[in-house]
Amino acid sequence: MNEPINKIAVLTSGGDAPGMNAAIRAVVRACTYYRVDCIGVYRGYQGLIEGDFKELSARHVSNIINKGGTILKSARSQDFRTEEGREKAYKNLKKAGVGALVIIGGDGTFTGGLKFIQEYNFPIIGIPGTIDNDIYGTDRTIGYDTALNTVVEVIDKIRDTASSHNRLFFIEVMGRDAGFIALNTGIGAGAEEILIPEKDLGLDRLVDSLKTSKEKGKTSSIVVVSEGDKIGKNVFELGDHIKEIFPDYDIRVSVLGHMQRGGAPSCSDRVLASRLGVAAVEHLLDRSSGVMVGVTNNQVTTVGLNKAIKMNNDIDKELLKVAEITSV
Template identity: 80%
Template sequence: MNEPIKKIAVLTSGGDAPGMNAAIRAVVRACTYYRIECVGIYRGYQGLIEGDFEPLSGRQVSNIINKGGTILKSARSKEFMTEEGRAKAHENLKEVGAGALIVIGGDGTFTGGLKFIQEFNFPVVGIPGTIDNDIYGTDNTIGYDTALNTVVEVIDKIRDTASSHNRLFFVEVMGRDAGFIALNAGIGSGAEEILIPEKEIGIEKLEESLGKGRDKGKTSSIVVVTEGEKIGKSVFELADYIKEKYPIYDIRVSVLGHMQRGGSPSCFDRVLASRLGVAAVECLLDRVSGVMVGVINNEVVLTGLNKAIKLDNEIDKELLKVAEITS
């Protein structure tokens, strides 16, 4: 990073998350503020390989802060996993005159950025954008707060019908191997039980909890299940087992799926994305590379991309206790 940076490229990769557009907007506006150019890369690393670029100005990112998804699109790229693909991507960046790259996404996105640094010594900074909140080095990832609000709103609606028909609902939420959405949304919606990978309560504990509810005459309940939870092979298998064991319950399964990714980002996510977008540009202008920008205790912090990839964001043990007491 000997020469001053005159142009920064930005891409989004992996699963989309509400607030990614706000981050793109902040990157572009920060570049304008510091009088450097910005170029957007469509379809993530695949677009980088194919040279799918477009110059971005402040005017072009007007009225996108409130929109979900990502205007730059996202796509998986097997070609970028090869040395030849990455070499082609590097050549495209040089050809367009970009001196640095900002990548918005999660583990896979950061892994690609780290490879780029190691092989070409090309400056890269990461911005954490994923609803799962499973990235080390930040209290919240972009999109997580919006996803939580979406899940709580849906569970509130499900509870209305569960109470009306005396039903037990298993509600599956996203999170892969991380239970952040399930734990916080479960507490926020008053779920009777929360199943997350970080705390394997086992089928016996679930049966005990449902049994206590049954003994108290409770015939409607909400059980929030992370998609990565392994009590059963699937939430449907778990529901079938409980139905056979407790025929008193009229059981339903609701898989919330990709609705959790969509929607207008919350104010929290818009502000977070704006802070991180500006911080990413400032890092590169200060000749700092190979880091992810995050916010911890309301302060912007930098974490090495290697740490962000390798280390896990830990579940708050206090919240686990709160869930146990209030469920």
């Protein structure tokens, strides 16, 4: 591991997130700046196994900072879960003269990276790219801020029609295990109620809250529901259930779905991605490995990949209170 690093590879894996391209661009340009070569690996770990590589120069990543998705594409790889697959990946990297790897993604991406480090002692730095903001060791993940804006813009539109018709809307947003998107967009869109997995409101309190809302003269209501919330089997069942209790309500259900992953990244996500892309290369060149770069208290920091995976970010109690107060 003491040979100099002359070439760094970068890949994106797992669900895509706006800002991944900005991170790729920063990795490539940091390589140019520090005079090491850079190659892009297509389709995540699967491309590592198949040797799907392309040399990337500073010009290759012009005009991508504002594009959603990932130019390197992303994919799940069953093969990388096998020893055989990882061996192929290692051989491909060696053959291409790659001395270190930047992996951009979330939990699954880092788990794969850790395994690879353990087996091959290959230098790897992780960058948190996921809209869910569920990675420990960084205040924000790349794509999260953009997803929040996408969601509030859509809810603003639904609010137009909701208040024109005095309707009750249940809107499902992403976040299977974490309610960050639901809580923040719920506050940001002025939702009357927010349902998240971390805090089981329970059907009874939801019903009470909707009753109170009506008594206060609110003629339309928005309830933001996190994918992972546990009231009802899913948001449609929840809607049906509420309809039984309030038969005179005009209830609509909307599942926002995959649009939440796309779109031009916000300025904040572009800057975050640029910082972390540069930092990842600098840490690799400083012989660091096995860590994720993140931003904590506005400073670039690192955390062990094992911690990033295992620990959880807690929902901020202050935000729950703000949500309660501002929806009176």
